Amino acid sequence: MVLEPIHCPSCNNTNIVKHGKSPEGKQRYKCRNRDCPRSTFLLQYTYQGHLPEVKRKISDMAVNGSGIRDTARVLNVSPTTVIEELKKRMVS
Structure with a gap:
């Protein structure tokens, strides 16, 4: 073992x-x-939106000009998850 x-x-x-x-x-x-x-x-x-890699990809896609719905569709997460993560990144 x-x-x-x-x-x-x-x-x-x-x-x-x-x-x-x-x-x-x-x-x-x-x-x-x-x-x-x-x-x-x-x-x-259980939900992919909680993974640190997905959160990093959300920020990267936003910097490269991807929209919220496009990012959510590509990463298989909710648009609300994308918006909330972007709000957190703007405050930090």
């Missing part, structure tokens, strides 16, 4: 503990690094 260490997606720390289950039944994990901006995370998200 091989155990692979789980890394936090934000701080890349390996000091991770199990932290219950999500409503969909997926395992939730908690990062024990106090300075980490993300306290809990999942390894497999």
Whole structure:
């Protein structure tokens, strides 16, 4: 049996503990690094809009001039998800 260490997606720390289950039944994990901006995370998200790669692609497509509906169609996410992510990026 091989155990692979789980890394936090934000701080890349390996000091991770199990932290219950999500409503969909997926395992939730908690990062024990106090300075980490993300306290809990999942390894497999049910909705693709929660993935960091998809959020990055939303920003990249907006910079390149893609519209909200076009971005949502290409990435298979809701237009509301695209709008909310762009709002977050404008504030930061």
